[in-house]
Each structure stands twice: as C-alpha cells, then as structure tokens.
Amino acid sequence: xxxxxxxxxxxxxxxxxxxxxxxxxxxxxxxxxxxxxxxxxxxxxxxxxxxxxxxxxxxxxxxxxxxxxxxxxxxxxxxxxxxxxxxxxxxxxxxxxxxxxxxxxxxxxxxxxxxxxxxxxxxxxxxxxxxxxxxxxxxxxxxxxxxxxxxxxxxxxxxxxxxxxxxxxxxxxxxxxxxxxxxxxxxxxxxxxxxxxxxxxxxxxxxxxxxxxxxxxxxxxxxxxxxxxxxxxxxx
Amino acid sequence: xxxxxxxxxxxxxxxxxxxxxxxxxxxxxxxxxxxxxxxxxxxxxxxxxxxxxxxxxxxxxxxxxxxxxxxxxxxxxxxxxxxxxxxxxxxxxxxxxxxxxxxxxxxxxxxxxxxxxxxxxxxxxxxxxxxxxxxxxxxxxxxxxxxxxxxxxxxxxxxxxxxxxxxxxxxxxxxxxxxxxxxxxxxxxxxxxxxxxxxxxxxxxxxxxxxxxxxxxxxxxxxxxxxxxxxxxxxxxxxxxxxxxxxxxxxxxxxxxxxxxxxxxxxxxxxxxxxxxxxxxxxxxxxxxxxxxxxxxxxxxxxxxxxxxxxxxxxxxxxxxxxxxxxxxxxxxxxxxxxxxxxxxxxxxxxxxxxxxxxx
Amino acid sequence: xxxxxxxxxxxxxxxxxxxxxxxxxxxxxxxxxxxxxxxxxxxxxxxxxxxxxxxxxxxxxxxxxxxxxxxxxxxxxxxxxxxxxxxxxxxxxxxxxxxxxxxxxxxxxxxxxxxxxxxxxxxxxxxxxxxxxxxxxxxxxxxxxxxxxxxx
Numbered sequence: 001x002x003x004x005x006x007x008x009x010x011x012x013x014x015x016x017x018x019x020x021x022x023x024x025x026x027x028x029x030x031x032x033x034x035x036x037x038x039x040x041x042x043x044x045x046x047x048x049x050x051x052x053x054x055x056x057x058x059x060x061x062x063x064x065x066x067x068x069x070x071x072x073x074x075x076x077x078x079x080x081x082x083x084x085x086x087x088x089x090x091x092x093x094x095x096x097x098x099x100x101x102x103x104x105x106x107x108x109x110x111x112x113x114x115x116x117x118x119x120x121x122x123x124x125x126x127x128x129x130x131x132x133x134x135x136x137x138x139x140x141x142x143x144x145x146x147x148x149x150x151x152x153x154x155x156x157x158x159x160x161x162x163x164x165x166x167x168x169x170x171x172x173x174x175x176x177x178x179x180x181x182x183x184x185x186x187x188x189x190x191x192x193x194x195x196x197x198x199x200x201x202x203x204x205x206x207x208x209x210x211x212x213x214x215x216x217x218x219x220x221x222x223x224x225x226x227x228x229x230x231x232x233x234x235x236x
Numbered sequence: 237x238x239x240x241x242x243x244x245x246x247x248x249x250x251x252x253x254x255x256x257x258x259x260x261x262x263x264x265x266x267x268x269x270x271x272x273x274x275x276x277x278x279x280x281x282x283x284x285x286x287x288x289x290x291x292x293x294x295x296x297x298x299x300x301x302x303x304x305x306x307x308x309x310x311x312x313x314x315x316x317x318x319x320x321x322x323x324x325x326x327x328x329x330x331x332x333x334x335x336x337x338x339x340x341x342x343x344x345x346x347x348x349x350x351x352x353x354x355x356x357x358x359x360x361x362x363x364x365x366x367x368x369x370x371x372x373x374x375x376x377x378x379x380x381x382x383x384x385x386x387x388x389x390x391x392x393x394x395x396x397x398x399x400x401x402x403x404x405x406x407x408x409x410x411x412x413x414x415x416x417x418x419x420x421x422x423x424x425x426x427x428x429x430x431x432x433x434x435x436x437x438x439x440x441x442x443x444x445x446x447x448x449x450x451x452x453x454x455x456x457x458x459x460x461x462x463x464x465x466x467x468x469x470x471x472x473x474x475x476x477x478x479x480x481x482x483x484x485x486x487x488x489x490x491x492x493x494x495x496x497x498x499x500x501x502x503x504x505x506x507x508x509x510x511x512x513x514x515x516x517x518x519x520x521x522x523x524x525x526x527x528x529x530x531x532x533x534x535x536x537x538x539x540x541x542x543x544x545x546x547x548x549x550x551x552x553x554x555x556x557x558x559x560x561x562x563x564x565x566x567x568x569x570x571x572x573x574x575x576x577x578x579x580x581x582x583x584x585x586x587x588x589x590x591x592x593x594x595x596x
Numbered sequence: 597x598x599x600x601x602x603x604x605x606x607x608x609x610x611x612x613x614x615x616x617x618x619x620x621x622x623x624x625x626x627x628x629x630x631x632x633x634x635x636x637x638x639x640x641x642x643x644x645x646x647x648x649x650x651x652x653x654x655x656x657x658x659x660x661x662x663x664x665x666x667x668x669x670x671x672x673x674x675x676x677x678x679x680x681x682x683x684x685x686x687x688x689x690x691x692x693x694x695x696x697x698x699x700x701x702x703x704x705x706x707x708x709x710x711x712x713x714x715x716x717x718x719x720x721x722x723x724x725x726x727x728x729x730x731x732x733x734x735x736x737x738x739x740x741x742x743x744x745x746x747x748x
Binding site for chain 3 (some may be wrong): 242243247248250251252254255300301302303304305306307308309310320321324325327328329331332358360361362366367387388389401404407408411412413414415418419422423424480482483484485486510555556559560563564567568570571574575579581582
C-alpha cells in the first residue's frame with residue numbers, strides 16, 4: 001500500500017465520521033468542532049493528491065476562518081435561543097431544498113465515480129510533469145490563475161466586496177446598533193437627538209447634567225470636595 | 237533522493253532534536269523573562285532552584301503536574317479537555333518549517349548529494365512553507381475560543397471571544413506583512429527566503445515597515461503584552477484559562493512560550509537573514525551547519541528578549557485601540573507598501589530588491 | 597517536493613500529541629483528587645455569580661470574522677502572485693492592482709460605516725449630540741434675542 005492510499009483511507013474515514021458528527025451532534029458547538037475535523041480531513045485528502053497548496057489553503061480559509069465565523073454566529077444567536085416549534089417549521093420548509101441538494105451531490109459523486117464527462121466544465125490537463133516543469137505546485141497554479149483564468153480571478157474580488165458589504169448591511173438591519181460599536185450614521189444620530197430632546201423637554205434630563213452624570217465618579221469624598229468648593233466660591 | 241529507512245531515521249532525529257531544543261528554550265525563556273522583569277523592576281527574581289534559579293521553570297512544571305487539576309462542575313467535558321491540546325498542537329506544528337541552518341550531505345557526492353542523504357536542518361522543507369506556518373496559526377485561534385466556551389463561566393467566555401477576534405484580526409495583518417517578503421524572495425520556501433538574504437542582504441532594511449508590522453502582529457498573535465487583553469487580569473480575571481488549573485493550565489502556558497519561540501524564529505528567518513552569519517560563508521566549511529544553528533539561535537534569542545522587554549515596558553492597550561490599530565493602520569499601510577515593493581521588484585525584474593536597496 | 601516530505605510533520609504531530617497526552621496522563625496519576633463542592637464551583641472573578649453567562653454577543657464579532665474571511669481570501673490570492681511577480685511583470689502588477697483596488701472600495705465602505713470603531717459608541721454619540729444640541733440651542737437663543745431687539 002502506498003502512502004497515498006494510507007492517507008486517503010485515514011483522512012477519508014475521519015472526514016466521513018466527522019461529517020456525520022456535524023449532522024447528528026446535538027450541541028451546535030460540538031457540531032462546529034466536528035466540522036473543523038471534517039474540513040481538516042479534506043485538507044489531508046488534498047495532501048494525498050499532492051495538491052500541497054490547496055491543502056494549506058483549505059486549512060487557512062476553511063478550518064481557520066470559516067468555522068470561526070460559524071462559531072461566532074452560534075454564539076451570536078445564543079445556543080439555547082432556538083424555539084423548537086420554529087425549528088420544526090424551518091426543517092419542514094427547507095427539507096425539499098436539502099433533499100434536492102443531496103440528490104445533486106450524490107449525482108455528481110456517481111458521475112465522478114463512473115467517469116462520465118459532463119458537457120460543461122474543464123477536465124484536468126495539467127499532469128504532474130507540467131507541475132514540476134513550472135517549478136512546483138504554487139508556481140504552476142499561479143501561472144494558470146494569472147494568465148488563463150484572469151477574469152474569474154478579478155471577479156472574485158467583486159464577490160469578496162459583495163460578501164463584505166452584504167455582511168455589514170445585514171448587520172446594520174438588526175434593531176439597534178448603538179453600543180455594539182457601529183458608527184454614528186445620520187439616521188441613528190437623528191433618533192438619538194430626538195430622544196435627547198424628548199428627555200430634556202420632559203425635564204427628566206437636563207442636557208448639562210446628562211453630560212456630566214455619566215462621567216462623574218460617584219465617590220462621596222469627591223462630592224464633598226466639590227460642595228465645599230462651590231460654597232467657598234459662593235462666599236467669595 | 238530515494239525514500240528509505242535512513243531518510244525516515246534522519247527525519248525523526250531532526251524532529252526529536254528540534255523538539256528538545258525548543259523545550260529547553262521554552263524552559264529558559266520562562267526563567268529569563270522572570271529574571272529580566274526582575275532586573276528591570278529592581279527586584280531579584282527567582283534565584284533559589286539551581287544556580288541563578290535556572291531550574292525554577294522545571295520546578296514549576298513538576299509542581300503543576302502534581303497539583304490537583306480541578307474540573308469545575310459547569311464545564312463541557314469534551315471541549316474543556318480538547319482546548320489545551322488544541323493550543324499545544326499547532327504551536328509545535330508551526331515549528332516544522334523553521335530552517336535552523338544550511339542543509340548538509342552525509343555520504344553523498346556533488347551538489348545534488350547523489351548516493352548519500354541530505355539533512356535539511358529543518359523538520360520539513362516544504363515549498364509552501366510560509367503558508368504552512370499561517371495555517372497552523374489559523375488553527376491556533378480555536379484554543380482560546382473553545383477554552384473560553386468550554387469553561388462555562390463568564391469571564392473565560394468573554395476572554396475567549398475577545399481572544400479569537402483579536403487573533404483573527406492580527407492574523408490578517410501578520411499574513412499581509414509576510415507577502416512583501418515572498419515578493420522580495422520569490423519563493424514560499426523558508427530555506428529559499430533565507431538564501432535570498434545571504435551576503436547581509438537582510439530584508440529588515442528594505443522591508444522595515446512590514447518587519448515592524450510583523451512584529452506587532454506577532455505580539456498580538458501570541459497574546460503577549462501589550463496585547464494580552466485575552467488574559468487581562470484587571471478586567472477578565474485570568475481570561476480564557478481562568479477555570480483551568482494544574483497540568484491543563486501548564487499546557488496553555490507552554491503553548492504561549494512555544495509560540496513566542498516559533499514566531500521569533502520566523503521573524504529571524506523572514507527579516508534577519510535566518511541562519512546566515514559573518515562566519516563561515518555557506519558551504520565553505522564542513523561545520524557550516526553548526527555555525528548556522530548558532531547564528532540562528534543567537535538572533536532568535538535577541539528577538540525573544542525584545543518580547544520580554546516590551547512586556548515590562550508597555551502598558552496594555554484598550555480593546556478598541558487594539559482593533560483600530562490592526563484594521564485602520566497595519567492592514568491598509570501594509571497593502572500599500574506591498575504594492576510599492578511589487579512595483580519595485582517587477583521593475584527590477586532581473587536583479588533583486590535587497591541588493592539594489594542594501595547596496596551590496 | 598513529494599509526499600514523503602510531510603512525513604516528519606507526522607512525526608512531529610505524534611511527538612506533540614504524546615507530549616500533551618502523556619503530561620496529562622502523568623498528572624492524572626500524580627495529582628491528588630479531593631473534589632469539594634466549593635472547588636467545583638466556577639471561580640468567575642472571585643465573588644458569587646449573580647447573572648447567567650451572556651448568551652449572545654455583539655454583532656461586531658461576527659462582522660470582524662466575516663471581514664477576516666474576505667481579507668484571508670485576498671491574502672491567499674496574493675501569495676501565488678507574490679511568487680511570480682518577476683515573471684508576470686507589468687501585466688501581473690496591473691491585475692493585482694485592480695484586484696486590491698476593488699477590495700479597497702469595500703474596505704473604505706466598512707471603515708466609513710464604523711465597523712472598526714469598537715469604542716462604546718453610545719456614550720460617545722450622546723456626548724457629541726449633546727454638544728450639538730447645546731450649540732443649536734445657543735444659536736436659537738441668539739437668533740430669538742436678535743429678533744426681539746429688532747422688534748423693539
């Protein structure tokens with residue numbers, strides 16, 4: 001048995017087991033942990049194929065970044081906050097789509113195994129020799145990416161922009177971002193100023209007081225000093 | 237070079253040697269940090285265990301091993317146990333690509349070492365070396381996050397979430413500041429990066445800004461002061477490892493110092509010419525590898541010393557300052573500098589950057 | 597470079613795993629076990645826990661992770677390009693400049709939106725608004741005073 005086969009069997013098995021774990025583990029954090037295992041195993045599978053660059057990139061982007069995002073999202077939403085009835089509803093709504101996705105996935109797998117070529121897409125033409133000639137994995141990939149696949153590469157940047165902007169826009173839609181660090185946008189400023197004015201009009205809050213109340217140390221000693229000073233000033 | 241039993245033996249030997257050396261360095265580093273801090277604060281520091289207190293770290297290690305390792309009631313067992321391991325593993329694995337000296341040949345002939353065995357002075361000479369290091373530091377994020385969550389207690393959770401946001405942010409800065417090095421060296425292979433800096437064409441000078449940013453990001457990546465918000469005692473008790481005791485705490489502590497050693501070694505590799513030194517010029521003497529290792533260690537120790545110095549000197553940053561520094565300063569400036577370097581390198585496509593700038 | 601170049605890394609993984617598990621196991625043999633309810637309580641910050649753990653975190657963390665992924669992808673593209681900068685020449689420079697410029701547009705947007713401002717905005721905003729409120733009130737008073745004198 002060659003090293004490639006051993007790697008394939010070991011990582012294939014761990015990928016499968018942890019993928020099953022992702023689906024069946026009850027605790028979402030455990031699922032995410034399992035996902036780390038699954039994605040790292042896929043990196044191992046790439047390694048077995050001598051796709052060294054792809055293998056490390058898989059770890060950097062998927063294991064190291066995407067799952068962190070998942071974990072943040074799980075923590076952001078709160079683990080126990082899901083309403084079971086709502087979850088049931090979601091499950092029923094999404095089942096057909098999940099089923100369709102599964103069918104497509106299995107179909108693709110079958111096509112790959114049976115070796116039927118699809119009418120679209122590209123089949124690999126770069127042999128190991130071609131890679132070696134270019135001076136290695138990264139060089140070969142780089143040469144292809146920055147010459148033949150220039151347009152898809154540039155389009156990726158637009159995808160990245162869409163992802164960033166989309167994320168921020170969605171985050172801004174959550175009800176109130178004050179205190180969560182989001183900047184002072186004009187409409188937010190409008191709302192706060194209305195609140196402040198309303199408070200001031202009701203006499204609940206004197207703008208001068210509000211300005212200081214937050215910052216003054218509620219220390220009785222310092223208060224005493226302040227009082228003393230004002231009275232002295234009054235006399236003088 | 238054929239792969240056989242001898243290659244495997246050499247590989248294993250290298251791993252064991254590197255492991256032992258790094259463990260020794262960690263043990264000495266923990267002691268040295270306490271002594272340096274003591275000197276700077278006009279105290280004495282640990283001086284009881286062994287000569288100059290040298291054995292203090294070992295004594296502490298044994299103490300931690302024999303201490304009761306409390307598992308608090310509210311923890312998530314699986315995650316709680318896994319987190320220390322996840323701290324240690326990437327810390328050690330990142331070491332794999334650090335070149336400690338020039339490779340040498342045993343029993344072979346000629347430059348390609350035919351018929352013999354080539355020893356790399358490096359655990360694995362990967363042609364994606366730089367990216368291997370980045371992937372390991374990417375995995376390092378999970379230790380704090382999972383330790384914080386697994387502890388099932390407030391302050392560790394806050395520390396863990398804070399830690400992971402800090403580490404991923406500074407990882408973006410860290411990986412961006414290595415790109416100019418790759419541009420200047422034209423390779424991702426760490427040994428190649430060192431060779432590109434031979435003859436004193438260190439990247440530190442032409443790439444001073446990326447070097448500085450790399451160092452700042454390295455401080456933040458390893459959660460060292462002044463970026464140790466992860467375990468800021470004054471606000472988070474002990475941070476993500478508040479609920480850890482005994483050996484599990486020891487593993488976190490150890491991982492931090494292994495990371496410091498690794499990242500200092502990488503700073504030397506990327507910016508200070510790695511194992512190259514004034515004597516001997518690579519390959520001219522049979523024991524060049526030994527000298528290489530000595531130069532390398534000396535440089536690395538200096539960088540580790542700066543880590544200690546900064547720890548004693550600088551006050552801790554506030555979280556918003558930390559994030560602003562990373563996203564508003566380091567990342568955009570790095571990107572602009574990178575493009576400038578790339579323009580220069582492409583313009584001088586025949587020569588290379590450091591020779592032109594360093595005037596060698 | 598071939599697959600067996602990665603073998604020492606496997607050895608290193610085993611060594612590191614052994615180190616972790618053996619020291620863990622050794623301590624399990626050596627350390628005393630005397631759990632009391634007090635010890636097993638969460639330490640927190642040394643006082644009695646009053647509230648449950650926060651269940652939800654600010655959206656900011658999610659945004660940073662999201663933006664990190666985007667920048668990570670950008671950096672991943674930068675590496676293979678960096679290796680070949682010399683060979684790609686001006687052509688390579690231009691294409692990467694376009695790529696970086698497009699990502700910079702998104703960077704400018706999120707920076708303007710204040711995603712990188714982690715300071716407690718609420719207080720800051722209030723302070724700023726109060727200053728503006730006072731300024732406007734002052735201006736209004738001056739204006740009304742001016743009109744009164746005019747009327748007189």
